[in-house]
Amino acid sequence: MSFKINDKVTWAGKIDWELRRFHGEEYSTHKGSSYNSYLIRDKKTILIDTVWKPFAKEFVDNLKKEIDLKEIDYIIANHSEPDHSGALPELLKEIPNVPIYCTKSGAKLLKGHYHEDWNFVEVKTGDALEIGENKLIFVEARMLHWPDSMFTYLTGENILFSNDAFGQHYASELMYNDYVDNAELYQEVIKYYANILTPFSTLVEKKIDEVLSLNLPVNMICPSHGIIWRDNPLQIVNKYLEYARNYQENQVTIIYDSMWNATRRMAEMIAEGIKSANSDIAIKIFNSSKSDKNDIITEVFKSKAILVGSSTINKGILSSTAGILEMIKGLSFKNKKAAAFGSYGWGGESVKIITEELNKAGLEVVNEGIRELWYPGDEEAQRCKTFGENFAKTL
Incomplete structure (x- = not known):
C-alpha cells in the first residue's frame, strides 16, 4: 500500500492493525499503529525511514511496485530504533551502496543493531542536502526520545518529517488529522507523550523553541507513527509545549x-x-x-x-x-x-x-x-x- 501525499511525497509505510503491545510488553497499543516511511521524488529520490522488521519483505516488495529501487539516491534514517530501521537490511541487499544520512549517534546505533558497515553520511543540525528544486534540512533531536533522533525538513513543500515526535500508536486508513476522530487521536497523543516522552520534557521544550526560532513555514508534520498533521499542523507542537511544562489537569x-x-x-x-x-x-x-x-x-x-x-x-x-x-x-x-x-x-x-x-x-x-x-x-x-x-x- 502507498498513497500520494502531494506531487513530490508518497507515503510508503505499513499500517499494523493487529499490534497490541510495543517495546516488548511495555506499551499497550489498543488502536494498533503504523510505521510511516516516505518517498520523496525531486531531481533526486529519497526514502525517509522504513518499517519494522516483521514487515521488511512486504515493504521492499511494495516499494518495488512504486519505484525502481536503483532510482533511490539517498536514505534518511531519522532514528535507528528497529520499528523505523527494521527493513534496512532487506532493502540494502538490493541497493547496498546507497548513502544513509543520519546523526553520528545514529550511525553508531545502526551498526549496533545490524552489525553492518553501510555507507553512512553523518549530519548535524543545520546541514542541508540539495535534492533538486527543494532541499532537506536536518535538525538533531537528541533524546526525543533516543540519542540519535533527528528531524528532517523538506523545503518548498514545507514538510517536517519528525519521526517519533508528534506521533501516536494509532492505526487508521484515513491518515490525516482532519479526517480521523480527534477524541481518539488526542487520547493516543497524550498516552504516547506520557509514557514515552515525559522524562525528556525539558529537552522537548528546548528543541521546539529551537525549531520555531528557525522560522521555517510548516504546512505538514509527518511523524513515523500514526496520522499526518496537515490541518493546522502546529496544533500538535503547541500541545507538546503544554505537555512539556509540567502538565496537569484538575484530577x-x-x-x-x-x-x-x-x-x-x-x-x-x-x-x-x-x-x-x-x-x-x-x-x-x-x-x-x-x-x-x-x-x-x-x-x-x-x-x-x-x-x-x-x-x-x-x-x-x-x-x-x-x-x-x-x-x-x-x-x-x-x-x-x-x-x-x-x-x-x-x-x-x-x-x-x-x-x-x-x-x-x-x-x-x-x-x-x-x-x-x-x-x-x-x-x-x-x-x-x-x-x-x-x-x-x-x-
Whole structure:
C-alpha cells in the first residue's frame, strides 16, 4: 500500500492493525499503529525511514511496485530504533551502496543493531542536502526520545518529517488529522507523550523553541507513527509545549492493589473524602493488577496528585503496585503531590515502602500516609474519608 501525499511525497509505510503491545510488553497499543516511511521524488529520490522488521519483505516488495529501487539516491534514517530501521537490511541487499544520512549517534546505533558497515553520511543540525528544486534540512533531536533522533525538513513543500515526535500508536486508513476522530487521536497523543516522552520534557521544550526560532513555514508534520498533521499542523507542537511544562489537569488518580478488598475499600473511602472536600476534582481509581499500566500512567500524567496503595505481603508490597511505582519513578513526573495508603494483618510495612518510593520518584509526599488493620469497618472507613478530605486541602 502507498498513497500520494502531494506531487513530490508518497507515503510508503505499513499500517499494523493487529499490534497490541510495543517495546516488548511495555506499551499497550489498543488502536494498533503504523510505521510511516516516505518517498520523496525531486531531481533526486529519497526514502525517509522504513518499517519494522516483521514487515521488511512486504515493504521492499511494495516499494518495488512504486519505484525502481536503483532510482533511490539517498536514505534518511531519522532514528535507528528497529520499528523505523527494521527493513534496512532487506532493502540494502538490493541497493547496498546507497548513502544513509543520519546523526553520528545514529550511525553508531545502526551498526549496533545490524552489525553492518553501510555507507553512512553523518549530519548535524543545520546541514542541508540539495535534492533538486527543494532541499532537506536536518535538525538533531537528541533524546526525543533516543540519542540519535533527528528531524528532517523538506523545503518548498514545507514538510517536517519528525519521526517519533508528534506521533501516536494509532492505526487508521484515513491518515490525516482532519479526517480521523480527534477524541481518539488526542487520547493516543497524550498516552504516547506520557509514557514515552515525559522524562525528556525539558529537552522537548528546548528543541521546539529551537525549531520555531528557525522560522521555517510548516504546512505538514509527518511523524513515523500514526496520522499526518496537515490541518493546522502546529496544533500538535503547541500541545507538546503544554505537555512539556509540567502538565496537569484538575484530577487526582488513586492506584491500588488489594488481596481481600481491604485496600480497595480504603481507596474508595479516600476518594469519597476527596470529593466531599472538593467536588470539582476529577477522581479516577485503578486497580493496578487489573488495569492497563500505560493507561494508568496516562492518568498519572494528567493528575495534580496521586495516591498509591497496597496490602502488605511478605514485608513488602504487591507486585503490580511495585511495578507501577517503578514506572512512575522512571518517568520523572514533576509538580505532583502524593501519599500512600494500605491495609495489613501483622507487619504493615507497605505504606512506609510506598512512601519511600514516591519520594524516590521526586513527587511531593504530603504526609506519612494511612494504614488500617484488616478490613475497614465504619470507624476505619471514616478515618480514610478524613484522610481524603485532608489530602484534598493540600491541593
